[in-house]
Amino acid sequence: MNVLDTLFERGFIEKTTHDEDLRRFLSKGSAPCYIGFDPTASSLHIGSLVPIMSLAHMQRHGHQPIALVGGGTGLVGDPSGKTEMRQLLTEEEVNKNVLGLKKQLSRFINFSGDKALLLNNADWLTKIEYIPFLRDIGRHFSVNRMVKAESYKVRLESEEGLNFIEFNYMLLQAYDFLELCKQNNCRIQMGGSDQWGNIVAGIDLIRRVRQQTAYGITFPLITTSSGVKMGKTAKGAVWLDPERTSPYEYYQYWINTDDRDIARFIALFTFLPMEEVNEVEKLTGADLNSAKGVLAFEATKLAHGNDAAVKAYQGAKSMFGTRMVSKEIFPSSTIPRELETDTSDKSTGDIPCSDFTVAQLKEGIPAFKLFNRVGLSKSGGAARRLIEQGGAYINGRRVEVFDCMINMNDIEDMAILLRAGKKRYHKIVIKK
RNA sequence: GGUGGGGUUCCCGAGUGGUCAAAGGGAACAGACUGUAAAUCUGUCGGCGACGCCUUCGGAGGUUCAAAUCCUCCCCCCACCA
Numbered sequence: 001m002n003v004l005d006t007l008f009e010r011g012f013i014e015k016t017t018h019d020e021d022l023r024r025f026l027s028k029g030s031a032p033c034y035i036g037f038d039p040t041a042s043s044l045h046i047g048s049l050v051p052i053m054s055l056a057h058m059q060r061h062g063h064q065p066i067a068l069v070g071g072g073t074g075l076v077g078d079p080s081g082k083t084e085m086r087q088l089l090t091e092e093e094v095n096k097n098v099l100g101l102k103k104q105l106s107r108f109i110n111f112s113g114d115k116a117l118l119l120n121n122a123d124w125l126t127k128i129e130y131i132p133f134l135r136d137i138g139r140h141f142s143v144n145r146m147v148k149a150e151s152y153k154v155r156l157e158s159e160e161g162l163n164f165i166e167f168n169y170m171l172l173q174a175y176d177f178l179e180l181c182k183q184n185n186c187r188i189q190m191g192g193s194d195q196w197g198n199i200v201a202g203i204d205l206i207r208r209v210r211q212q213t214a215y216g217i218t219f220p221l222i223t224t225s226s227g228v229k230m231g232k233t234a235k236g237a238v239w240l241d242p243e244r245t246s247p248y249e250y251y252q253y254w255i256n257t258d259d260r261d262i263a264r265f266i267a268l269f270t271f272l273p274m275e276e277v278n279e280v281e282k283l284t285g286a287d288l289n290s291a292k293g294v295l296a297f298e299a300t301k302l303a304h305g306n307d308a309a310v311k312a313y314q315g316a317k318s319m320f321g322t323r324m325v326s327k328e329i330f331p332s333s334t335i336p337r338e339l340e341t342d343t344s345d346k347s348t349g350d351i352p353c354s355d356f357t358v359a360q361l362k363e364g365i366p367a368f369k370l371f372n373r374v375g376l377s378k379s380g381g382a383a384r385r386l387i388e389q390g391g392a393y394i395n396g397r398r399v400e401v402f403d404c405m406i407n408m409n410d411i412e413d414m415a416i417l418l419r420a421g422k423k424r425y426h427k428i429v430i431k432k
Numbered sequence: 433g434g435u436g437g438g439g440u441u442c443c444c445g446a447g448u449g450g451u452c453a454a455a456g457g458g459a460a461c462a463g464a465c466u467g468u469a470a471a472u473c474u475g476u477c478g479g480c481g482a483c484g485c486c487u488u489c490g491g492a493g494g495u496u497c498a499a500a501u502c503c504u505c506c507c508c509c510c511a512c513c514a
Contacts (some may be wrong), residue, residue, distance in 0.1 A: 226470085252468080259469045289467045320468050366481075382461080385476060391464040402479065421461070423468055 002027055003061040007217070009274055010267040012054050014193045014220040017203060022215045025187070033058055033188035034066035034180055036073070036121075036173070036195075042100035043241035046253070047230055049269055050219045052133050054190055055116070056108045056271075065109055065116040066186055069098050072125025073172050094122065104240045107303060117184065119177050130177075134369040137175055140208050141201070146170060149197035151303075169202050177202030177211060190217040222268065226258035240303050247304040248350045251312035252423070254296035262291050266330075270298035283329070290325040297335040310336060315351055316350070319425055353427045356416075361430070367392065367399045374428065376420040379424035386420055 004023050016022050033113065035051045037044065044052070055065035071094040086207050102111070102118050109116045146152060149170070177199070180186040180313060185204075189199050199216035206214040216375040238253045239245040245253075257265055263280040266272055274292070280291050293313070301309035313336060315321055325335055354374050365373075368383035377383035384402045386392050392399040394410055395417050410416050416428040 255468060257469080262469090286467055292467090292469075301468075316468080322468080355501090368481085377461095379479065380477065380481080381478085384482085388461065389464040389475070421463095 001061075003058055003063065006057055006061065007054060007407075010057075011264055012050065012057070012219055012268065014218045016218075017200065017216045018213070021213065021215075022188075025213075026061075030062050030064055031188060032064040032066055032117075032180075032184050032186040033190060034068050034103065034177075034186050035190045036068045036070050037101060037105075037177065038121075039041075039069045039071055039094050039097040039101060042097045043239045043244055044101060044104050045237040045239045047255075048240075050222055051190065051192070052105060052108050052220070053268060054219065058108055060271075061114060063256065064114065066180065066184060067101070067105055067109070067116070067118045068176060068180065069094075069101060069118065069120045071095075071098065071120040071122030073121055073176070075171065091122075094120070094252060100241065100321070104303075107240075107305075119180070121172075121179075124179050125172060125175070133171075133175075136209075137171060137178075137205070139173075140205055146197075146201075149196055149201075151197045169197050169262060173198040174201040174205040177214065178205050181206050181210060181212065181214060185287075187212065187214045188217065190219065191216070193218045193221050199262045208397045225258045242304055246350055246352070247308040248299055248315050248352075251296045251300045251309070251316060252302060255292050257292055257295060259288060266291070266295050266298070267284060269300065270295065270333075272298060272330055272332050274399070276332055279329075286323060287326075287329060290323070290329050293322060293325055293329045294333045294335055296335060299333070306334070311350060319351065349424045351427055351430055355431050356428050357431050361407050361411070364405035364428055366403040367394070367406055368402045371420060372405050372427075374417060374418060374426045375424050376424055391421045 002023055003026055004013070030411065033055075035055060037048065037051070039053075055067065058065050071091075096117070105111070105118065111118060146167070152167070152170075173195075175188075177189050189202060191199055196216070196218050199218065203214045203216055206212050224230060238250065242250075253270075254265075263277055266280065267277050281287075283291055293316075296316075297309050299312050300312050300331060304312075325333075325337055328339060352375070368377075368380055368387055371377045371383040371386060372380050377386055377394075384394075387399050387402040390398060394406065395412050396419070406416070412428055414430045416430070418426045418428065420426075
């Protein structure tokens with residue numbers, strides 16, 4: 001089966017250039033293909049999963065993924081992004097971020113040997129000289145055409161406008177593609193749908209400079225059925241770095257998926273076979289919820305490993321009392337299905353914790369202050385409201401009065417379990 | 433550089449001297465209903481041990497008993513012109 005078919009079937013492809021040629025090209029044997037990643041942060045987030053997964057699929061089909069970190073372009077800023085211009089990064093920052101990215105990408109892609117490459121475009125972009133660049137590269141670009149590109153058009157018509165440094169972004173990205181074509185014989189670039197213009201510019205440049213055909217594939221913008229861009233929560237992005245978003249929170253993010261998105265997301269964010277994904281539409285009620293558990297488990301397993309996924313699953317089970325997933329639902333998934341041994345039902349996974357000493361609790365602390373202190377409420381006032389509205393629980397019992405004192409008597413098994421609303425937990429661990 | 437229009441609480445957006453912690457909507461949070469879903473209904477939505485006090489309306493000053501609202505200077509954004 002051609003990768004293209006896999007990608008199509010799983011919902012990765014919005015459009016491609018030269019449909020038939022591309023298919024033939026991909027079936028001729030191993031082909032390098034690249035996607036650019038932004039090194040402005042030391043961690044990737046869920047929004048980058050589509051590109052990551054598509055590279056992983058490429059690799060599984062015998063092609064060579066190239067993750068290109070934009071150490072150079074990061075200094076310029078892609079205008080198809082947000083209003084603010086990007087922060088200039090120092091070399092050390094970029095290098096540090098590159099390490100972080102590689103670590104995360106390695107979960108999905110095998111970088112051993114030459115099976116996949118991680119490159120930094122700063123290696124060539126920072127060496128560019130202005131006049132030669134204008135003469136050799138710039139002359140191939142028509143401003144008339146660029147202005148019509150969707151990514152610029154939006155900005156040109158918007159209030160913020162577009163400044164010159166950002167206008168150049170397209171040339172730099174096209175140059176990247178040319179460079180990778182030269183160095184690594186890379187002829188395929190993939191990217192988000194907002195990258196279409198930039199990708200096509202690279203293809204044109206390669207044709208003009210090297211008389212070679214290059215190809216492009218774009219991904220659809222993944223939004224949730226409620227219309228929000230993927231990966232956004234009130235608290236901000238959902239990161240792949242376990243230090244920023246714990247596996248438990250990561251798991252919770254997925255389990256809160258909208259019903260309408262389950263099948264689509266399992267196809268995109270797990271490797272479970274499509275025959276099983278297609279069964280999802282037959283599920284209803286609690287079974288549908290089990291499918292969500294499978295999505296959460298498999299996605300967590302990919303990003304954080306099997307152990308972390310099992311832990312997150314167990315935490316969720318003990319907190320929410322989730323039912324077992326029956327064997328008929330996603331038989332290929334390795335989600336735990338038996339009540340097996342069921343080690344101490346107190347395994348709370350890695351829900352957020354904080355430490356308190358016996359001394360701190362001896363005097364007691366008003367409930368609303370406690371909720372505020374551990375971060376379950378943004379302010380004392382918010383904590384009071386939470387309690388007054390009946391949304392605060394300690395060890396499973398509703399807190400009735402906002403300033404009721406919490407002290408030694410509330411300790412159960414050397415811990416106090418706080419809950420805000422239905423889903424947010426926090427465990428206080430008593431030290432010595 | 434010139435002219436005109438703007439900067440309001442997480443976002444959009446009313447408010448043009450007191451009745452303004454500031455309408456309305458969205459987001460968010462809690463409750464009910466549920467399946468840790470959606471939809472719906474209800475409540476909350478600057479801070480504070482709280483029917484009171486404190487701090488907010490681009491920044492700094494000023495007028496006034498009283499300023500988001502008036503005046504001065506400054507910063508930033510947008511449109512048109514150069």
